[in-house]
Amino acid sequence: MHSQRIIRSYSALFRKLQIISNIQRHKTQQVAEKIQIPSSFAADLAQIVGKHNVSTANAVREQHGHDESYHSIELPDMVAFAECTEQVSEVARLCNHHGIPLIPFGSGTGLEGGVNAVKGGVCLDLSKMTKIVSVNAGDFDCTVEAGVTRKTLNSYLRDTGLWFPIDPGADASLCGMCATSASGTNAVRYGTMRENTMNLEVVLADGTVFDTAGKGKRTKKTSAGYNLTNLFVGSEGTLGIITKATIRLYPQPEATISATCHFETVQAAVDSTVQVLQCGIPIARIEFLDEVSVDACNKFSKLNMKVAPSLFLEFHGNASGLEDQTKLVAEIVQANGGSNFVWAKDPEVRNHLWKARHEILYACMALKPGTKPYSTDVCVPISNLPKVITRTKEMIQEAGIIGPIVGHVGDGNFHVFYPVHPDDQETLAKVKDVSHKMALLALELDGTCTGEHGIGQGKRELLEREIGESGIKVMRHLKMALDPRGIMNPGKVFF
Amino acid sequence: MSALRVLVGCKRVIDYAVKVRVKPDKTGVVTDGVKHSMNPFDEIAMEEAIRMKEKKLASEIIVVSCGPSQCQETLRTALAMGGDRAIHVQVEGKEYEGLQPFHVSKIFAKIAQEEKVDLVVLGKQAIDDDCNQTGQMTAAILDWPQATFASKVEIDSGSLKVTREIDGGLENIKVKLPAVVTTDLRLNEPRYATLPNIMKAKKKPLTVKKPSDYAVDISPRQEVLSVEDPPVREAGQKVESVEQLVQKLRDAGLVA
Numbered sequence: 001m002h003s004q005r006i007i008r009s010y011s012a013l014f015r016k017l018q019i020i021s022n023i024q025r026h027k028t029q030q031v032a033e034k035i036q037i038p039s040s041f042a043a044d045l046a047q048i049v050g051k052h053n054v055s056t057a058n059a060v061r062e063q064h065g066h067d068e069s070y071h072s073i074e075l076p077d078m079v080a081f082a083e084c085t086e087q088v089s090e091v092a093r094l095c096n097h098h099g100i101p102l103i104p105f106g107s108g109t110g111l112e113g114g115v116n117a118v119k120g121g122v123c124l125d126l127s128k129m130t131k132i133v134s135v136n137a138g139d140f141d142c143t144v145e146a147g148v149t150r151k152t153l154n155s156y157l158r159d160t161g162l163w164f165p166i167d168p169g170a171d172a173s174l175c176g177m178c179a180t181s182a183s184g185t186n187a188v189r190y191g192t193m194r195e196n197t198m199n200l201e202v203v204l205a206d207g208t209v210f211d212t213a214g215k216g217k218r219t220k221k222t223s224a225g226y227n228l229t230n231l232f233v234g235s236e237g238t239l240g241i242i243t244k245a246t247i248r249l250y251p252q253p254e255a256t257i258s259a260t261c262h263f264e265t266v267q268a269a270v271d272s273t274v275q276v277l278q279c280g281i282p283i284a285r286i287e288f289l290d291e292v293s294v295d296a297c298n299k300f301s302k303l304n305m306k307v308a309p310s311l312f313l314e315f316h317g318n319a320s321g322l323e324d325q326t327k328l329v330a331e332i333v334q335a336n337g338g339s340n341f342v343w344a345k346d347p348e349v350r351n352h353l354w355k356a357r358h359e360i361l362y363a364c365m366a367l368k369p370g371t372k373p374y375s376t377d378v379c380v381p382i383s384n385l386p387k388v389i390t391r392t393k394e395m396i397q398e399a400g401i402i403g404p405i406v407g408h409v410g411d412g413n414f415h416v417f418y419p420v421h422p423d424d425q426e427t428l429a430k431v432k433d434v435s436h437k438m439a440l441l442a443l444e445l446d447g448t449c450t451g452e453h454g455i456g457q458g459k460r461e462l463l464e465r466e467i468g469e470s471g472i473k474v475m476r477h478l479k480m481a482l483d484p485r486g487i488m489n490p491g492k493v494f495f
Numbered sequence: 496m497s498a499l500r501v502l503v504g505c506k507r508v509i510d511y512a513v514k515v516r517v518k519p520d521k522t523g524v525v526t527d528g529v530k531h532s533m534n535p536f537d538e539i540a541m542e543e544a545i546r547m548k549e550k551k552l553a554s555e556i557i558v559v560s561c562g563p564s565q566c567q568e569t570l571r572t573a574l575a576m577g578g579d580r581a582i583h584v585q586v587e588g589k590e591y592e593g594l595q596p597f598h599v600s601k602i603f604a605k606i607a608q609e610e611k612v613d614l615v616v617l618g619k620q621a622i623d624d625d626c627n628q629t630g631q632m633t634a635a636i637l638d639w640p641q642a643t644f645a646s647k648v649e650i651d652s653g654s655l656k657v658t659r660e661i662d663g664g665l666e667n668i669k670v671k672l673p674a675v676v677t678t679d680l681r682l683n684e685p686r687y688a689t690l691p692n693i694m695k696a697k698k699k700p701l702t703v704k705k706p707s708d709y710a711v712d713i714s715p716r717q718e719v720l721s722v723e724d725p726p727v728r729e730a731g732q733k734v735e736s737v738e739q740l741v742q743k744l745r746d747a748g749l750v751a
Binding site: 152155156158159160161162163251252253254347348351 | 575688689692
């Protein structure tokens with residue numbers, strides 16, 4: 001009996017040591033050289049997906065070695081195209097057997113270098129899986145495969161009176177949006193992927209295929225077991241590959257009104273935002289542009305807006321109430337010292353009003369032709385937003401760099417789109433320094449280092465600070481449990 | 496000038512986003528189980544008519560579709576966008592396969608006369624056959640002026656001022672009403688059907704007719720011999736020099 005207890009406590013200790021050493025090994029594996037691909041591998045891969053769906057051509061590897069971020073291209077050893085979940089499962093099994101890194105690829109529109117193959121391996125392109133599996137208009141849900149993009153879905157839904165409102169700007173794949181817990185300009189009204197993903201079909205490292213909420217389940221709510229759906233949302237391909245997503249749909253707004261206005265200070269813009277939200281006005285989008293952004297827009301889109309901190313607003317609602325609510329917002333804006341409140345109902349005029357906001361990324365890059373966008377993504381409680389933005393602008397000024405600011409002010413989230421030339425190490429260093437300081441400031445102010453873009457490669461250290469040691473340990477346990485060989489998108493989310 | 500009565504034609508076609516596949520027997524393309532929707536140019540035509548009605552320049556919008564029973568879905572979408580009444584001219588199966596602008600234009604012309612419309616708005620062409628004929632033929636049968644490829648339409652007491660997109664740029668013409676207009680891409684951005692409107696549309700009147708009700712003979716004027724995929728694109732070849740290029744062209748019998 002006594003000996004049994006000793007044995008038990010020793011095995012417990014042994015197990016603990018094993019887990020620790022696994023984590024250590026995992027850590028060192030991450031620093032190791034790129035894995036060597038066995039010579040038979042390409043043929044094995046071709047057996048699964050078909051010869052025409054495997055490529056080692058440089059051009060194809062390059063296309064799959066980067067996203068829309070500034071992170072340098074890291075080529076995968078080969079690219080495979082999957083056409084169905086079974087193929088994804090077998091590819092995972094094959095990679096896991098050989099310990100070869102496996103990186104899922106949706107639309108390549110990420111902003112944090114999530115698809116860059118830092119350890120080589122196989123990039124698994126899912127864009128051929130384009131089935132819209134089901135649309136349940138009466139239940140406001142639909143299920144799509146990994147290759148379906150949000151614009152494709154919305155076009156498909158256009159005569160049902162429904163839409164999927166989350167709009168990150170790019171025409172991203174919906175499952176990719178799940179993987180990065182994406183959000184967009186509409187989040188203040190419709191939420192982010194976290195709130196709108198009901199079920200996921202996931203392929204794990206060992207090839208297991210399962211549904212996070214159970215096959216075919218699509219209820220508005222559930223208390224059945226662990227919330228596995230939201231475990232995979234935001235996992236950035238490090239825990240499994242999302243092959244299908246069941247997502248919430250919303251009714252098309254009956255009427256839409258867009259408006260713009262300008263303020264003397266960031267504080268005034270944020271105060272107006274808070275008051276509008278407090279009035280329960282059905283604001284669908286509130287976007288903040290600082291004067292540098294507005295100036296960039298004026299130059300690029302050939303507009304004539306007042307160069308001052310500005311808000312771009314959009315209201316969705318019933319035709320009857322909307323105009324009154326617009327008037328209420330105009331009053332709030334005026335009370336905060338705002339000016340030039342312009343609004344429109346007509347789609348062409350609305351599009352023109354918002355043209356500036358839509359083209360902002362290109363406008364920022366046009367400030368310095370030949371540059372790529374280095375974007376930051378901090379998010380804080382709304383009340384702390386003026387502090388972060390003001391301090392950020394000071395730091396940008398001190399560093400002598402260009403940093404236009406665009407914010408989803410209703411969520412406390414803002415981006416600085418630094419135009420950086422890929423070869424300009426000096427500017428890049430300054431930009432990285434300011435961004436790092438911004439993120440640290442956001443963390444101090446109860447915020448997060450990434451509101452919607454994800455951790456990818458560049459924010460791993462910030463994640464550790466943000467979540468804390470214990471939190472990171474829990475994440476590592478989960479990673480070890482689901483991906484013991486560490487093949488799922490190595491080098492991302494954490495070290 | 497009193498408000499216009501408008502006729503809009505809506506064709507049910509394979510959705511523009513679908514990858515069209517040829518049937519193995521080469522008699523046509525696969526349509527079973529494939530997503531269909533309103534021809535995008537007809538959506539633009541509907542939108543233009545609805546905007547006229549919102550500005551009180553049009554009084555009633557009648558939407559028409561010729562084809563199988565599923566066309567009623569397309570008509571309901573048109574009604575949800577803002578149409579008032581729908582007419583479904585039912586043509587099924589083999590007969591529908593042989594239906595051409597030649598027949599459809601006669602049907603539209605008859606309906607236009609019966610319903611005493613002042614303006615017929617059609618999409619410039621359907622995305623399945625790309626014929627670009629129905630509008631023109633309808634105008635000819637009615638002996639009405641036509642303004643095709645419209646990118647802007649203004650009503651000006653008994654006439655229309657239309658900007659047309661042509662190869663050389665933009666052409667501004669004036670046509671007397673009644674007239675036929677066909678819509679081009681840049682005329683407007685069509686609205687989405689919203690749920691409340693979709694519900695209301697279910698109650699709007701939809702009548703089913705046959706081509707014979709309009710004394711139109713729809714016997715086919717063409718016979719489809721075969722429908723095939725375009726030839727598979729072959730891999731390109733890289734050459735090292737101009738001499739090599741010329742030699743390859745010679746070998747292929749493309750130059751002397």
